[in-house]
Amino acid sequence: MPMHSHQDDVADAALLDLLTAPTPPKQQTKFSRRDAALDPLMIAAAAASGPHVTRNHYHHDFFPGVMLPQHEGSWDWSKWSPTDTKPRRHLAYVSRQAPRSQRIQEGVLLPEAAKENDSARDKVPPSPTLTKKRRPSLIAPVLDTDATSRVKTSASPAEPAKPVEVKCMARTRIPTPHGPAFLHLYHNNRDKKEHLAIVIDSAQFSDSSESTLSAPSIRSRSLDAVWDENETEMDRIIRGAYVGRLSPTSRHPSAPHTTPAVSANGDGNGVSIPPPLVRIHSECFTGETVGSMRCDCGEQLDEAIRLISQPISVPSLSPSTQTTTLPGRGAVIYMRQEGRGIGLLSKIRAYNLQDLGHDTVTANLMLGHGADERGYEIAGAIMRDLGFDADGVRLLTNNPDKVEAMRKEGVKVAERVPMVPRSWQSRHAHTQPHDALASLSITETVVVAETEKEKIAGATLIGGNAVHGPDLDKYLRTKVLRMGHMLPLWMSDAEEGLGQ
Numbered sequence: 304m305p306m307h308s309h310q311d312d313v314a315d316a317a318l319l320d321l322l323t324a325p326t327p328p329k330q331q332t333k334f335s336r337r338d339a340a341l342d343p344l345m346i347a348a349a350a351a352s353g354p355h356v357t358r359n360h361y362h363h364d365f366f367p368g369v370m371l372p373q374h375e376g377s378w379d380w381s382k383w384s385p386t387d388t389k390p391r392r393h394l395a396y397v398s399r400q401a402p403r404s405q406r407i408q409e410g411v412l413l414p415e416a417a418k419e420n421d422s423a424r425d426k427v428p429p430s431p432t433l434t435k436k437r438r439p440s441l442i443a444p445v446l447d448t449d450a451t452s453r454v455k456t457s458a459s460p461a462e463p464a465k466p467v468e469v470k471c472m473a474r475t476r477i478p479t480p481h482g483p484a485f486l487h488l489y490h491n492n493r494d495k496k497e498h499l500a501i502v503i504d505s506a507q508f509s510d511s512s513e514s515t516l517s518a519p520s521i522r523s524r525s526l527d528a529v530w531d532e533n534e535t536e537m538d539r540i541i542r543g544a545y546v547g548r549l550s551p552t553s554r555h556p557s558a559p560h561t562t563p564a565v566s567a568n569g570d571g572n573g574v575s576i577p578p579p580l581v582r583i584h585s586e587c588f589t590g591e592t593v594g595s596m597r598c599d600c601g602e603q604l605d606e607a608i609r610l611i612s613q614p615i616s617v618p619s620l621s622p623s624t625q626t627t628t629l630p631g632r633g634a635v636i637y638m639r640q641e642g643r644g645i646g647l648l649s650k651i652r653a654y655n656l657q658d659l660g661h662d663t664v665t666a667n668l669m670l671g672h673g674a675d676e677r678g679y680e681i682a683g684a685i686m687r688d689l690g691f692d693a694d695g696v697r698l699l700t701n702n703p704d705k706v707e708a709m710r711k712e713g714v715k716v717a718e719r720v721p722m723v724p725r726s727w728q729s730r731h732a733h734t735q736p737h738d739a740l741a742s743l744s745i746t747e748t749v750v751v752a753e754t755e756k757e758k759i760a761g762a763t764l765i766g767g768n769a770v771h772g773p774d775l776d777k778y779l780r781t782k783v784l785r786m787g788h789m790l791p792l793w794m795s796d797a798e799e800g801l802g803q
């Protein structure tokens with residue numbers, strides 16, 4: 304047996320000291336570990352502190368190896384046990400979604416829906432010096448100011464799109480301050496949005512025809528079609544396929560396969576009835592719901608419903624009177640294309656750029672969007688479903704794009720009826736009571752409120768009165784001067800050359 308030397312005793316004592324010392328000996332590793340003792344609260348605070356703390360930072364910068372199985376528990380020593388040899392579950396972030404580009408390609412994420420969250424990054428051409436895509440500054444110089452080409456690029460899908468199909472899922476009566484309307488809700492195969500048609504055709508409410516002169520009813524083909532052989536009359540009525548007005552004592556389902564009738568222009572009695580007055584309107588949450596005076600959208604929607612509801616004067620069949628009136632007829636095709644197609648999120652950002660001094664067109668371009676990213680294929684399909692392709696429409700708009708889009712969609716624009724902002728109408732009315740609006744109409748009809756009394760005050764913003772302010776004035780001028788809207792400027796603006 305070997306002898307235990309004094310030297311051994313000293314070495315043992317030194318080892319004992321070492322092992323029982325209050326501070327552990329410094330390890331002479333080449334790279335010291337960076338994973339300090341961590342407090343879960345600190346992690347939560349770091350994660351919540353801002354967008355700079357990303358998943359990437361979490362794994363690769365702050366806590367190396369934290370997700371590797373061999374290191375699991377390394378951030379919390381209380382969970383570590385040298386005898387615990389059980390295989391541990393490997394925790395890792397796993398995306399349940401395919402990459403965004405793949406989802407768009409497969410149609411899971413529709414390009415239309417993808418737009419809402421599109422950043423400028425996707426639209427600005429990548430710099431050749433950058434290998435990684437970087438989010439450009441919102442106020443970076445605009446690289447491409449050609450709005451038209453940008454719209455075409457962003458709107459054109461990789462493969463030719465299927466023909467648009469629409470189906471009216473339900474219809475109901477809505478009383479408005481201007482009279483009754485039928486709200487039609489549409490589904491389509493192009494985007495996942497529920498577009499609407501507000502049909503005004505009050506003749507449909509009366510069971511008996513008061514006049515020998517009547518215009519054909521505005522009805523949806525897809526709504527009146529037979530959907531299912533087993534569908535009951537009540538099923539049809541609940542989805543809105545009825546005629547006349549529903550009441551506890553009256554319920555008449557529409558005849559299946561009703562086709563929108565004959566020519567609207569000729570009623571068989573030799574009297575020409577004007578085509579329906581139609582507006583294609585784009586959703587505007589701020590203007591229509593909040594009552595924003597940055598744009599005229601709220602009042603335009605209200606004004607459109609009012610104008611369409613106005614009775615129509617036509618030559619009388621009776622020798623005793625010269626003219627006879629028919630109830631107003633037409634529709635507002637209400638498209639869920641918020642912010643001229645860029646979505647509410649981008650429109651809100653655009654408003655901030657507008658507050659920095661840019662106009663509505665430039666603000667869109669600075670965000671990497673087109674000046675106008677709307678498409679009218681779905682609107683065209685809805686109009687065909689309502690039978691407006693038969694004899695055309697009188698289109699209520701100042702926007703030349705909408706007129707052109709209707710031609711492409713096979714809906715004849717028999718006449719363009721300008722939308723005169725209410726504030727301009729009332730200013731004209733105050734300054735030039737007689738023939739005040741003659742200067743606005745060169746070759747086309749101008750429909751305006753004759754008196755303030757015609758504007759019925761409503762409980763909501765619909766039915767409101769004329770408003771104006773500097774933001775609205777600037778918006779209207781930009782539409783005329785930069786977007787080609789077919790409306791002569793309010794004279795004082797034109798004189799002062801205030802356009803920007």
Ligand SMILES: Nc1nc2c(ncn2[C@@H]2O[C@H](COP(=O)(O)OP(=O)(O)OP(=O)(O)O)[C@@H](O)[C@H]2O)c(=O)[nH]1
Pocket residue numbers: 583584585586587588597598600603640641642643644645650653663667699700701702705722782788
């Ligand atoms: N991007 C953006 N969109 C806006 C702004 N102001 C209003 N809009 C949107 O513009 C759309 C309204 O357009 P429409 O009512 O169809 O009218 P229009 O194209 O101006 O043409 P008209 O038929 O002549 O009225 C709505 O979707 C609004 O949200 C803005 O400053 N920026």
